[in-house]
Amino acid sequence: MKKSWAGVVAAGVFLTGAGTAAAAAWHELPEMTVQGVYFYEGRYKFNPPGQNHGAFEWAGYLHDAVARDGHNVYMQVRVEGHGAVRYYGKQGRTVSLHKSNWDGAQQYTDDAYIRACVDRGAAQSDLCTAELHYKKN
Secondary structure, rough: OOOHHHHEEEEEEEHHHHHHHHOOOOOOOOOOOOOOEEEEEEEEEEEEOOHHOOEEEEEEEEEEEEHHHHEEEEEEEEEEEOOOOEEOOOOOOOOEEEEEOOOOOOOOOOEEEEEEEOOOOOOOOOOOOOEEEEEEO
């Protein structure tokens, strides 16, 4: 009796974990490119409440496509109604990024914006890709 009950509990725990994993599945981000910056092999997911702060989690490769121009590149991400956060790459190199963005006052994030940019300094405005908007289903 105890063994069969333990089997039922174990199966329930497994199925609950599988449901959580399916709810937080990775989705593909399209390549983002504009003169000087290239973001590729991107992916994202919206974590459920209680998992990684319910964050908008994203990853990919950020490449400085014009190494000799003296400008750095960055990813710009904002969630909910908050200001944007920048994640810088390295001049003349490709870096792997894996980040999470969330609103600490909420249990989960369901609205996020992301784009790739070239930081051209104070004299010129930054050059950015179109901003992509994602909503949790």
